[in-house]
Amino acid sequence: MKKVLFLFIFSLSYLGLYGQSIDEDYDLAKKYRELAIEAHEAGDYEQSIEFAEKSREYSDRFISKYGLYGYVLDSQIDAERKLNLFKGIGGETNEKTSNLYSLSVEDMESAHNIFNSATNDTDYSNTIAKYQDSSLKSQLGFDLISIDLRREYLISESILTNGDDNDKEILDLQNGAYSYLGEEDYINASRTAASAVGILDRLEAPLSYAKAEAALNKAKENGYDTSKSNMYNEASQSLTNADEYLKAEDYSNSLLHSKNVIILANLMGVGDSKDFATVEETEIFMGEFPLYYIVVERTKNTDSLWLIASYDFIYGDGNLWRKIYEANKDKIKNPDIIRKGQILTIPSLKGEKREGTYKSNKTYGNIKDIKE
Structure with missing residues (x-):
């Protein structure tokens, strides 16, 4: 019964696990998911179910605003970004993390396959789960490798001394994370590695x-x-x-x-x-720019292609609206009419790297600062 209950709580919370924060409902879904797990681990199963229901409530509200497909896309972007970071720091060839890298790639491919054959919301939820499994493993691998790099840096700066109390704790946590990794306990491995990162x-x-x-x-x-x-x-x-x-x-x-x-x-x-x-x-921080933009309806200054193109983090010039239109012709019948919730792809203008979905609570670069 307890095992079934835990699986129930875990399944409710996929929408608030390791993805990027999008809005208040998302953050609350994630918060109640964490409280549900804590209550379950403490043996308070009734409280755990109550928190899990709260997590489901806020997850449902989030989905009703953005649509499940939009969250699939955001989960994919997050997973691909973390996989690239993991690879960029040497995760693919590092002896201790190469297998973890392969597993992350497998999860990514599995998510792609499920999504390509998806026919209902359950398939989309399973897609999200696989992207988040990949994201979890990539972040874990990145943390494990970066612990070594950051230790070396802090030792060179005389902030950390090889073998002092802080260093021993960092290494103990890193070794603990590798032990969990050997047991394929990726969640506890991630938490333990994150604790070492917190000390650093x-x-x-x-x-x-x-x-x-x-x-x-x-x-x-x-x-x-x-x-x-x-x-x-x-x-x-x-x-x-x-x-x-x-x-x-x-x-x-x-x-x-x-x-x-x-x-x-x-x-x-x-x-x-x-x-x-x-x-x-x-x-x-190197002048981040969004690759996707979700159309917003407002009382004043509601989104149009011209207004979107004029944003500094897009093109900084409304006259360039046609570039967005050309890239999204498959979903825009009339360039004068765009709908709330539409996800628009924003092509690069000056060779700038674009990734992720625009979020109003993040700071982005100004396209005008980039010289062609």
């Missing part, structure tokens, strides 16, 4: 903030606050965010924003290009 974030965040602050000060000394104001202002805001997250002991977000400052400083011509930044961090 805590140690690196203050160092990264100090370097980011120095880089921004140097940029101002060189006059880039006026001559390259767009990048400077973005870096300045990121430094403020990094400081706030650091004070709140949210080391992961503080670190990401500090890395953004360092990357932007390098682009402006200052800063130390040798500062450590993982592949994932670089991709997040």
Whole structure:
């Protein structure tokens, strides 16, 4: 009975597992899913069922707004991105993670096959589950390899000493993650590796903030606050965010924003290009642009192809609307009429890399900052 109950809770929560955050309903679905699992593990099965039902409620609300197909697409994008990051850090050839990489690829291919033959919502849910299995394994592999790289970096910066208490804890967690991996317990392996990453974030965040602050000060000394104001202002805001997250002991977000400052400083011509930044961090902040845009209906300024094209994170020029139309002719009968919820593909304009679905709570690059 307990095993059946756990499977029931687990199946309800696929829509809130390891995908990217899209809106409040998604976040609540994920939160209640986690509470359901915690209650189940504590033996409080009635409370677990109650939380699971809440997770289902918010998942259903999310699906009604975006459509299940839209979430399939978002899950696919997230899984492909993490697989590419895993491969980019050497996961395919690393002796300890190559099998994990192969399994992630198998999950990806399985998701593609299920989706291609899908006939109902159950098939779409199974597709999502397989994409999320792939995403989980890719993130795990990425974390396991990055632990070694980041240890070396922090040791070289005298923040970590080989064999000290922090280092022992990091290595114990990494070894624990590999043990779980050997047992094919990917969830506990991921949690354990993430704990090691959390220690590394805590140690690196203050160092990264100090370097980011120095880089921004140097940029101002060189006059880039006026001559390259767009990048400077973005870096300045990121430094403020990094400081706030650091004070709140949210080391992961503080670190990401500090890395953004360092990357932007390098682009402006200052800063130390040798500062450590993982592949994932670089991709997040090197002027990210969305590949997909979901049409929104508003009381004022409702979406049109012209308005979408005018957004800075799209093309920054409404007159380029036809480029979007040409790429989406299969779903747009009349370019003057687009429907709420339509998922539009945004082709690259200046060779910029585009990925993921646009989210209003994320910061994107300005296309005008890219020179052709």
